[in-house]
Amino acid sequence: MLPGEKPVRLDLTTERGLPALDIGVERPDGGREDVLEDNGGAMTNVVGMALRLIAVVKAGVGRFLALDEADCWIAPDRVPAFYRVLEESAAKLGVQCLAISHHDVAGFGADLTVSRIAGRPETGVAIAGPAASCAAAWTPERPGFRYLRLVDVQGFSDATLPLGPGVNALVGPNNHGKSTVIRALRAVFYGEVRDSLVRAGANVARVEIGVADGRVLRYARQPKRTPVNLWSLHEADGSLVRENGTTLETGGRDVPSWVERLFGITRVEDLDVHVAHQKFPVFLLGEKPARRSAVLSIGREAGLVRDMQALQRERVTEDQRTIREGEREIARLREALSALGDLDALEGALAGLRGQADALSVEEARLRDREALADRLARSGRLATGAAARARALADLPAPETGAEIGRALAEARHRAALGRHVLAAAADLAAARGRVAALAGLPPEAPVARDTARAGTHAARLRRLRAGLADARDRAAVLAGLPDEAPRPVLRPDAAATAQRLAETGRRLAAARGRAAAARDGLAVAEAEMEVVLAATGGRCPACGTPVAPASLLVGHRHSGTGDAA
Template identity: 85%
Template sequence: MTPLDIQDALARAGRLLARLEATRDRDRDALAARTKAVAAAKGRLAQRDAIDTYLRDLQQDANRRSVATFETLLTALVQEVLPGEKPVRLDLTTERGLPALDIGVERPDGGREDVLEDNGGAMTNVVGMALRLIAVVKSGLGRFLALDEADCWIAPERVPAFYRVLDDGAARLGVQCLAISHHDVAGFEAGLTVSRIAGRPETGVVIDGPAAACAAAWRPGMPGFRFVRLVDVQGFADATLPLSPGVNALVGPNNHGKSTVIRALRAVFYGEVRDSLVRAGASAARVEIGVAGGRVLRYVRQPKRTPVNLWSLHEADGALVQEDGTTFETGGRDVPAWVERLFGITRVEELDVHVAHQKFPVFLLGEKPARRSAVLSIGREAGLIRDMQALQRERVTEDQRTTREGEREIARLREALAGLDGLDALAAALHDLQARALALAGEASRLREREALADRLARAGRLATGAAARARALADLPGPEAGAELGRRLAEARHRQIVGRRVLTTAADLAGAAGRAAALAGLPPEAPAPRDTAQATSHAARLRRLARDLADAQGRAAALRDLPEAPPRPVLRPGAAATARRLAEIGRGLAAARARETASRDGLAAAEAEMAQVLARTGGLCPACGTPVAPASLLAGHRHARPEAAA
């Protein structure tokens, strides 16, 4: 294993050790946090009984104070409407850890009677109306209450007192009310806004109400419903019920459509509707409710169409309302969430708190005691205490789970940390090994430097041996004077090469001239008068050039005859091998020049023979000027006579 391999192995071991140390530190932190959490959970569990007792005592105290307030209010309302009636008593108990409320009246002998089972309808009407007002306020939702024949069991002479109490309670609590009644309440002392039903369902029921007075009672941003308009809703072709901010009454004979208004409101806010809501012969029923800001909440029931129900909110100009990219128009079976959010009318604990049903005038008295307490909330304080109790139960469950799981996790962490106890010693050993590895790497570096130095020394020895051998080989070489002689001879060889190339060129020219001479040898002795003087002049000029070239070639050939047959052998000196190769190349060039010279002579002889043939054909006369001429003189530069001189 090399020192580099050792360092790599130690680096990997260091990284692994770092990961193990990080795991150990993380487990230590987790153990400390888990131990702290378990200790806190056990501490809270130790205080569990004390906290539960405190919350129960706090709840009972809050419930007692709320119950006392409700008893006083309900008793005052009952005795205002029904003088001489027994006081209302509320009993608060506990069912399955939750408050339960019993509602009754106290007999003179101290006994208790149930309001619903043991008393008349008038008592039920008054208590039910009061409980609805309380539930509307306690729900924290929309402050609107619609009562349908809530005075049905009250004696006519006590009805004015009933509405006086309703008007006072609604004004004090800020609740807008709509009361449907078959009594003529127009002469009542209470400040009611009264509208009347007129017409027949067969021809279209109308509503006669103080629309102008109602409109004048509203401020622009004031919450509440301004009107209810019914279009093709059962007996109503198109009728509008104006509403004021206080208590509104709609009166009229039975079976003329008073309760249709309540059914329309239940359709809009509870989604409780049937196709029978649509007027006979119409394709759809429409309910419009005026709200704050001039807007209109519209509901349409359209049987045999999709969607069968359609809710929408419109601006005063009829355009759909759009806020934050949402268009307020929704179809389907269920009431849209935005209707509940904007107007706050919905069921509370599955009970119809805001809009009463004519067939179920009794409110809350027929429910179980625990549900009564939940609907009335028995004060916000009691609700907060119930939330605190629920949080305490959740915290106890969470603490028990934390303790159980935490102890298991603590045991696991301690076991894991026990396996990592030797990390510190391992880290020290690794540090020592890394120091030794560094020292070993330094020694290896110095060893490599020494090996490199030895390699350089061996290479220097080999170079010295080679130099000595070359010196011995060069000692036997001739001196510098032999080199000078060789240089002179090389210069002469170069000159001869140049001469040889010229000879070759001349030989080629001589061969051409000999060919032309052979062509002229067969000319007749007397040349006929040339027909074309210009052409004869051109031939004569060409013959003169050939004669000159032939003379030059002969001179060069004579100069080459004195050259030796073979070049001298030089004495080798430094660089002699290259010089010898150069001389060999010159010798080969000289042999080629001599071959070309021989070829030139052969060509010249062939040219003389051809010229002789030309002169033979012309009778020994020049083909150009017609004068007698010999083949050799024709090639050597014959001067042409003028035609008339030849003649």
């Protein structure tokens, strides 16, 4: 289309963490030029048309493209080449095109369908076109628009624009209603409409589009009525189409979802991809690089690219938040550090204090050593005092000869003390024996000899009880003897015989005790003889106290003198 022009490059970069599409012209020296700012309008028209074709194909929806004055900045001699490229591209891509142009494009391409504006807006604009050839080019089920009918739409009272499957062109002079066709399409598919679309003097503006299988898509704009916009889909016989029990007729201000679903013509990524606006012929080139990249998210990859962009935005937001938090933290740290400006002086003072602390530690260790030495000296003084006291006590002791004499006297005194203890024990035994002899002397002759002296007291107590019982029995017998003969007699106790036997046994034991008492008297006599021998050995003196004593009084009743007790 533009011979001799430089190659066009599309580079995907990033801008502030988001995808950015750069569209530029590559110079021979390797430099880059912006298509919109650094080149003429012809380059802008060509690149804009190419970008629209790319976007329509990537959208994967309705393959329809309406261009309004897309060749306005191209030189007349290059316009045929523009339409030839458009025609070839549309045929290869399967895109139906409608191009509005003020150029006479007749004869530019063999498959180019050209319609013309006839008449004037005041009397009603008409459209002259090859309706028969266009209708013959369609099969009933082939998708695409067969015609576009305008009824009471601005300058059109009732006009029909036939459309073929390829590239269609509508030509005519300026200000005769060519762009009204584009306005009608934007009203039907974008919901972009005003009341000025209605022809003067009419109440309703109607747009009809013939589609596959003889159906007709109708749109009506009726100002000051409800609904103000009405979309409906009709069968070939004029009846409304029903899908899943729902009639496809919807009123309101927003385009119904079924229109977008059935025909696939809508804004993609908020871009006017299918129907171009006359006043904005530049597609994408006037947008920012990040906005340009939206064309890459059109189609099947749209969701993935949007997710990637959303993720990138989240990451950028997180990074920005981290940066802000870091800056705030740095500000806080700087504020905290400003209060620590005297750290160097404090460090010097701290070093001096540390030196003083080390010196104090050395002095403390020395003081502990001196305190330990003082404790040892105090203990030594106490030991010396004790030793001196013991020395003085030893100095007062008698001479060795006197000590030996004292030792002999002490041994003799210990011997006498042992002999005295023996004499005292013998005296105690003799007194006990005399007591037993005295007790036995009072026993009756018939008393048995007591073999077990430990039980003598028990037997004596029993004997006393028996004697008391015998006396009571004699008293009762005397009383019974004085009773009359007719008085009842007491029954004798069954144990009377046993009691008599016990009395006899007790008598025998009493006799045995008397024999033992006689033996004790004999033993006492032997002890007195032994005592006489002891006194003869001591010169008639008490072995314990050294006082003169008789053998009989030594055993019983002797009182030791104080001298003997002290020894």
